[in-house]
Amino acid sequence: MNKTLTISPSPHIAQGDSVQKIMYKVIFALSPALIWSFIVFGLPAIFVTATSVLTCLIAEWLIQKFLLRTTPSIKDGSAILTGILLAMNVPGNIPLWIVIIGALVSIGIGKMAFGGLGQNVFNPALTGRVFLLISFPVQMTTWPNVTKTVVDATTEATPLNIIKEGLKNGKPLTELTNQIPDYTDLFFGNLSGSLGEISTILLLLGFGYMLIRKVISWHIPVTVLGTIFVFTGVLWLANPDRFMDPVFHILTGGAMLGAIFMATDMVTSPMTKKGQIIFSIGIGVITVCIRTWGAYPEGISFAILIMNAFTPLINNYIKPKRFGEKQNGKA
Amino acid sequence: MLKTFKYGGVHPAENKLSAGKAIEQLPLPKKAAVLVSQHIGAPSKVVVAKGDTVKVGQVIAQSAGFVSTNIHAPVSGKVLKIDTVTDNSGYKKEAVVINVDGDEWLDEIDRSDTLETSINLDAKEITDKILQSGIVGLGGATFPTHVKLMPPSGMKANILLINGVECEPFLTSDHRLMLEKGEEILMGTQLLMKALKVKKAVIGIERNKPDAIKHLSKLATKHEGISVCPLKVKYPQGGEKQLIKAVTGREVPSGALPISVGAVVNNVGTAFAVYEAVMKNKPLFERIVTVTGKNIEKPSNFRVRIGTPVNELIEAAGGLPEDTARIISGGPMMGKAIPTTDVPVTKGTSGILIISEEAGHRKPVENCIRCGRCVQVCPMGLEPYLLMTLSENKKWGKAETEKVMDCIECGSCSYTCPANRPLLDYIRYGKTSVGQIIRSRK
Numbered sequence: 001m002n003k004t005l006t007i008s009p010s011p012h013i014a015q016g017d018s019v020q021k022i023m024y025k026v027i028f029a030l031s032p033a034l035i036w037s038f039i040v041f042g043l044p045a046i047f048v049t050a051t052s053v054l055t056c057l058i059a060e061w062l063i064q065k066f067l068l069r070t071t072p073s074i075k076d077g078s079a080i081l082t083g084i085l086l087a088m089n090v091p092g093n094i095p096l097w098i099v100i101i102g103a104l105v106s107i108g109i110g111k112m113a114f115g116g117l118g119q120n121v122f123n124p125a126l127t128g129r130v131f132l133l134i135s136f137p138v139q140m141t142t143w144p145n146v147t148k149t150v151v152d153a154t155t156e157a158t159p160l161n162i163i164k165e166g167l168k169n170g171k172p173l174t175e176l177t178n179q180i181p182d183y184t185d186l187f188f189g190n191l192s193g194s195l196g197e198i199s200t201i202l203l204l205l206g207f208g209y210m211l212i213r214k215v216i217s218w219h220i221p222v223t224v225l226g227t228i229f230v231f232t233g234v235l236w237l238a239n240p241d242r243f244m245d246p247v248f249h250i251l252t253g254g255a256m257l258g259a260i261f262m263a264t265d266m267v268t269s270p271m272t273k274k275g276q277i278i279f280s281i282g283i284g285v286i287t288v289c290i291r292t293w294g295a296y297p298e299g300i301s302f303a304i305l306i307m308n309a310f311t312p313l314i315n316n317y318i319k320p321k322r323f324g325e326k327q328n329g330k331a
Numbered sequence: 332m333l334k335t336f337k338y339g340g341v342h343p344a345e346n347k348l349s350a351g352k353a354i355e356q357l358p359l360p361k362k363a364a365v366l367v368s369q370h371i372g373a374p375s376k377v378v379v380a381k382g383d384t385v386k387v388g389q390v391i392a393q394s395a396g397f398v399s400t401n402i403h404a405p406v407s408g409k410v411l412k413i414d415t416v417t418d419n420s421g422y423k424k425e426a427v428v429i430n431v432d433g434d435e436w437l438d439e440i441d442r443s444d445t446l447e448t449s450i451n452l453d454a455k456e457i458t459d460k461i462l463q464s465g466i467v468g469l470g471g472a473t474f475p476t477h478v479k480l481m482p483p484s485g486m487k488a489n490i491l492l493i494n495g496v497e498c499e500p501f502l503t504s505d506h507r508l509m510l511e512k513g514e515e516i517l518m519g520t521q522l523l524m525k526a527l528k529v530k531k532a533v534i535g536i537e538r539n540k541p542d543a544i545k546h547l548s549k550l551a552t553k554h555e556g557i558s559v560c561p562l563k564v565k566y567p568q569g570g571e572k573q574l575i576k577a578v579t580g581r582e583v584p585s586g587a588l589p590i591s592v593g594a595v596v597n598n599v600g601t602a603f604a605v606y607e608a609v610m611k612n613k614p615l616f617e618r619i620v621t622v623t624g625k626n627i628e629k630p631s632n633f634r635v636r637i638g639t640p641v642n643e644l645i646e647a648a649g650g651l652p653e654d655t656a657r658i659i660s661g662g663p664m665m666g667k668a669i670p671t672t673d674v675p676v677t678k679g680t681s682g683i684l685i686i687s688e689e690a691g692h693r694k695p696v697e698n699c700i701r702c703g704r705c706v707q708v709c710p711m712g713l714e715p716y717l718l719m720t721l722s723e724n725k726k727w728g729k730a731e732t733e734k735v736m737d738c739i740e741c742g743s744c745s746y747t748c749p750a751n752r753p754l755l756d757y758i759r760y761g762k763t764s765v766g767q768i769i770r771s772r773k
């Protein structure tokens with residue numbers, strides 16, 4: 001017998017999942033909502049998405065090749081995913097040069113500055129988005145007008161904007177609710193907003209797919225949305241004249257997109273289920289605070305980034321239950 | 332709801348290719364190399380010399396301490412030499428090499444198949460017989476069985492668990508034994524109960540072996556105190572602590588032995604060996620070995636004499652496939668890749684698994700994407716990604732407080748990691764280093 005045998009320590013088999021497969025599953029899960037945004041917003045949305053994805057890919061490749069001098073790993077799909085998520089977080093009619101800046105910030109500052117995939121503290125797409133929101137507030141909050149799947153040239157405020165501005169100007173809530181689309185439209189995606197913020201049902205479809213394929217678990221999305229629902233519900237019950245009802249809050253803005261696709265980013269969310277729940281409650285609470293009392297109508301991006309910053313801390317203090325750990329003095 | 336252990340666990344493809352194959356006797360080898368260290372604890376002391384003639388069942392190496400055991404001649408013939416041979420891990424270890432001549436057994440061994448059912452020995456005598464007969468845990472851990480039967484003072488067992496889980500993919504030796512030697516296993520269980528002075532024994536079997544569950548449940552009705560507990564399929568349910576948790580709900584504290592929660596676990600193969608030793612006077616010199624792999628011609632279960640070179644088992648199963656990349660002694664999750672097919676079968680060899688070229692290579696390691704899957708699957712509630720980083724950076728103090736020593740080396744973490752990170756490799760390194768530090772403190 002003179003065959004060479006490989007000697008390596010156990011285990012000798014692997015489940016066969018890979019980082020690449022995970023990324024492509026998430027992209028697949030995003031596609032229904034993305035395609036819907038193409039239908040609603042038309043060609044400009046396709047340009048925005050293509051620009052964002054391409055910029056992310058090129059930026060990652062260049063940085064890995066020439067700055068970090070490592071083997072470029074753009075095939076793992078993570079840069080494509082960041083590109084799509086960024087695109088889904090901007091208005092469909094935003095100038096492309098702004099998209100390029102956002103993508104460069106996402107990859108360059110949000111990801112590579114920390115050392116690449118897995119090392120970053122903040123969600124890269126959200127880093128890009130928030131940078132744009134602060135730098136180009138006008139363009140980032142000017143939305144194409146959508147009237148029952150037909151886009152016209154004038155711009156329209158998002159439902160959250162209408163409520164926020166209206167309340168600030170002292171209008172009664174009853175008058176404002178007439179100006180926003182009804183909830184069936186919110187659910188099926190006939191409203192104005194960023195590309196990926198508009199169709200609740202398609203985002204939920206993606207969530208279902210990711211649950212079945214075990215890409216993510218229910219903990220983060222359900223807890224984030226649940227927290228928003230309960231918190232806004234309490235406010236609404238306390239004073240229905242001043243606060244919108246909880247259904248409105250989870251159906252509008254980036255709540256769904258954020259809870260399902262942004263907060264669940266593996267790299268920037270906690271490791272344990274317990275940690276994930278704390279993280280998610282934090283996101284929910286901060287989102288509602290910003291929406292209700294803050295300067296911006298929408299707060300989930302900020303909320304996720306803030307909780308991203310707490311993730312290392314959560315990982316440090318929230319440990320899984322050790323086997324055989326003593327509990328209440330007895331084993 | 333079927334019982335199982337609570338945290339973590341994975342579901343590797345079962346691949347029980349040889350489950351339907353009855354146990355066959357493997358022809359005797361021409362030469363048997365019997366290692367003197369086949370168990371956990373002190374290597375046994377050789378008591379034969381070159382040129383001696385030995386009979387099957389004769390003691391050739393004696394127990395060298397409390398945690399040690401006897402080793403018996405698995406074949407008859409002349410001692411060719413006492414020399415070193417390569418063992419599973421690739422190291423040269425002392426062994427008694429016997430040139431096989433005929434098959435002459437010691438007269439006192441009962442070679443008949445009649446089932447003996449009357450137990451005439453007391454607890455002490457049974458334990459003694461087990462020690463004399465060289466019985467060790469046959470699930471793979473090879474811990475001397477008599478030690479488990481003598482709890483430290485102040486501790487007492489109240490339940491005996493018989494491990495028929497066989498959660499490692501591919502392996503079927505325990506499964507076959509349960510089907511073919513059910514009565515004997517139950518008698519062995521009774522002997523162990525008597526030795527431990529416990530009234531209750533539970534045989535844990537995963538439900539992917541419904542025939543074994545049915546068979547043993549039926550037989551168990553005739554044995555007072557013994558029952559069968561069907562378990563959900565989940566790796567590593569065969570781990571001692573996991574099995575105790577699954578069946579009794581008790582959790583063995585970190586760093587403690589199963590006896591601290593009143594439980595003792597023995598494998599079904601061990602129970603069978605105990606029956607043979609006590610009732611048939613037959614010491615442990617053969618065992619059931621599964622020879623398997625996707626490209627193997629005839630996946631089989633063989634009854635093999637200890638000391639038989641692995642290549643004879645592979646030949647009997649149809650020969651080594653062309654594209655073999657790795658040969659594993661044991662199962663794919665916890666087994667050892669062996670360096671050559673010349674290594675001899677030992678008491679701990681539960682299977683020989685042939686892995687082909689394409690399945691045999693590890694994929695390139697990528698960055699940790701912090702997906703938390705390793706944390707989710709760890710049956711001990713550890714954080715493998717963290718333990719790996721701590722080991723890489725030699726942060727031993729922190730590794731200790733993060734419970735690196737609790738790792739049971741089940742491999743679930745490495746198995747599941749999408750970034751192909753060699754988590755367990757580093758954790759083992761961490762365990763060795765932290766273990767040394769802990770010992771040096773004493």
Ligand code: SF4
Binds near residue numbers: 749
């Ligand atoms: S399974 Fe692998 S990639 Fe995921 S957290 Fe653990 S080490 Fe990191």
Ligand code: SF4
Binds near residue numbers: 708741742744
């Ligand atoms: S850390 Fe140890 S016990 Fe936990 S999954 Fe990995 S090998 Fe198993």
